[in-house]
Each structure stands twice: as C-alpha cells, then as structure tokens.
C-alpha cells in the first residue's frame with residue numbers, strides 16, 4: 426500500500442507532520458502530562474515517561490501495520506519556546522529546531538462493527554487557538570483517500586468538548602449525537618472523502 430506521502434507532511438508555516446516514533450515519548454509527555462490537555466478526562470493525564478511510552482505503543486504498531494497513523498505534530502520554536510525539541514535523531518533530520526505540539530491524524534477504528542477512520546487531535550495549551558487543529562484535520566481529510574479510500578472519518582469526543590466539536594464541524598463533520606454503544610461520547614462524521622484532482 427502506498428503511504429501517499431503520509432510519513433512526512435509539510436503543513437505550511439513551519440508546521441511539520443511526521444511519523445510518530447518511540448523517541449517522541451518526552452515530547453508526548455510534555456503535552457499529555459499537562460492536566461489542561463485532559464480537562465474532561467483528568468485520569469488520562471500522563472503520569473511519567475513510562476506512561477507516554479505505553480501510550481505510543483499502539484500508534485507505533487498501527488504505523489508498522491498500515492503505513493499511516495497519527496503524526497507527531499512539530500511547530501516552530503517560537504510557538505512554544507519552552508516546548509520539547511524534536512528528536513533531531515538521524516531518522517528525523519527534518520525536525521530541526523521545531524518543538525512537539527502534540528499528536529494528530531487518522532487511525533483505523535472499529536465502531537460498533539463498522540470500519541471507520543478515527544480522527545485524533547490533542548495539542549499543548551501554548552499552541553492552541555492558532556489553527557493547528559484546522560490544519561491537521563484538513564490535511565488528514567485531504568490525504569485520507571490515498572491511504573484508506575472509502576472509509577468515513579469520525580471525531581469522537583466528550584459532548585462538553587465545545588472546541589473539538591467546533592473544529593470538526595468547521596471541517597465538514599456532521600454531529601450524529603452519541604457514538605453507538607456509548608452514553609458519554611459524541612460522534613461527528615464525515616462521509617468518505619474522495620481524491621481532490623486539484624491536489
């Protein structure tokens with residue numbers, strides 16, 4: 426299967442989306458260890474580096490199996506001067522002086538027996554409100570047909586998560602009420618996008 430360029434995407438204005446790696450755990454902890462990032466699910470706040478490493482494991486497996494998945498989202502240093510620098514490792518030379526802003530992208534998800542693509546976005550407070558979620562979701566929607574054609578995209582979030590609902594609706598997702606089989610997750614859906622011939 427082609428990765429459709431998914432491994433590394435220049436998202437403009439210095440924002441880089443690239444394959445997430447085990448070495449990203451410290452950057453993930455800097456974001457996911459902040460209770461403000463899990464305001465509606467405080468128990469999910471990462472406690473330590475081991476927690477972030479475990480959190481990454483299924484994402485790394487998804488990448489290995491499907492050739493796409495959630496990206497590490499890296500932003501210019503001046504967006505968050507206190508952020509954790511990219512890996513600068515040999516395998517990720519493009520990180521440069523960017524810092525980890527969070528994770529975002531698509532993964533396969535089986536929802537009440539239906540195969541869909543789950544959209545994920547979670548960013549450090551210092552980087553929120555600058556259109557990062559819009560950028561990542563629009564990129565994922567545009568590229569989805571290149572990696573997993575014919576599948577609907579879903580955003581699943583707490584009903585009270587107004588910012589996520591706003592971001593999803595702005596990208597064209599339609600509110601379907603509660604996720605089937607749940608009592609506490611809102612579901613927003615975008616019908617399977619088609620390839621944009623204009624690129």
Ligand SMILES: CC(C)(COP(=O)(O)OP(=O)(O)OC[C@H]1O[C@@H](n2cnc3c(N)ncnc32)[C@H](O)[C@@H]1OP(=O)(O)O)[C@@H](O)C(=O)NCCC(=O)NCCS
Nearest residue numbers: 462546547548553554555556557558559582587588589591
């Ligand atoms: C939700 C989240 C991903 C949005 O990322 P972001 O990069 O700040 O989003 P953007 O800047 O692209 O857009 C934010 C939009 O939400 C709106 N918004 C922000 N807070 C809001 C609120 N409390 N109520 C309603 N809308 C809100 C903004 O006005 C903006 O909409 P606009 O562009 O039409 O003005 C980010 O806030 C985040 O990571 N939150 C914590 C984790 C989380 O909830 N993740 C989703 C889990 S399902």
